[in-house]
Amino acid sequence: MxxxxxxxxxxxxxxxxxxxxxxxxxxxxxxxxSPCPPGALRYKNLCYEFLDDSVGWQEAELECEYWRKDGHLASILSATEERRISSYIKRVSSTCCVWLGLQATRTPIANPTRLTWEWSDKSPYKSGSILWDGRAPSTAISNSECVALINVHSPSSTSRWAQYSCNSLFPYICKYRASV
CATH class of the missing domain: 1.20.5 (Single alpha-helices involved in coiled-coils or other helix-helix interfaces)
Incomplete structure (x- = not known):
């Protein structure tokens, strides 16, 4: 040869x-x-990655930040984005609740009786905003200061999110930019 x-x-x-x-x-x-790792959802120029470890909200946020550059718990900024994420979660898990990046902070000086909500990735959130299920998170002081996506497997349910203690243990979904 x-x-x-x-x-x-x-x-x-x-x-x-x-x-x-x-x-x-x-x-x-x-x-x-590939712009997103295997098993992750790509929507627009972002990756959404479901992690099936049940942890508290703060640990979930730290994990998202640690493993992915610019990673945070997912912010959901539109009803379309929520539908895509819900469909993705239905495909990869049978869980009922998934941590999102919406968390309340207490502002004792400005208004000691109210919670102020913000996304962990600093995406815009206007106080009193109506979310994807037609409700707004409560601003009353409570221990339920973190938000989880719920009822993903119950299409007839109108409740799509709920406030929980940040110490509750749920799987979570990270959001970060897709690689180019």
Whole structure:
């Protein structure tokens, strides 16, 4: 065999056995340079990744920040985004509740009897805003200062989110920019 056919076979072998093209041969694995990791949802230029570890809100937020650059618990800024995330969660889990990035803070100087809500990724949230299920989070002082997406598997339910103690243990969903 001459040098050209030998080189061609060698090159073909490198392509077939190179791990960077593994996804191209096996559809169950990520494609090379995939913008989101395998199993994550891509919506617009963002990745949403469900993590099935049941932890408190603060630990969930820290995990999202640790594992993904610019990662935070998911902020949901539109009804369309909420529907996409709910469908994704239905596909990957049977859980009832999932931590989102909406958390209340107490502002004792400005108004000691009210909670102020904000997204962990600093996305805009206007006080009193109506969320995707037509309700607004309570601003009354309570221990239920974190928000979870609920009733994902109950399409007839109008309640789509609920306030819980931030110490409650739920799986969570992280949101971060897709790689380019």
């Amino acid at each position: 001459g040098p050209v056919p030998c080189f061609g076979l060698c090159l073909l072998g490198c392509l077939l056995f190179n791990p960077t093209v593994e996804g191209a041969r096996n559809a169950s694995l990520a494609l090379p340079r």
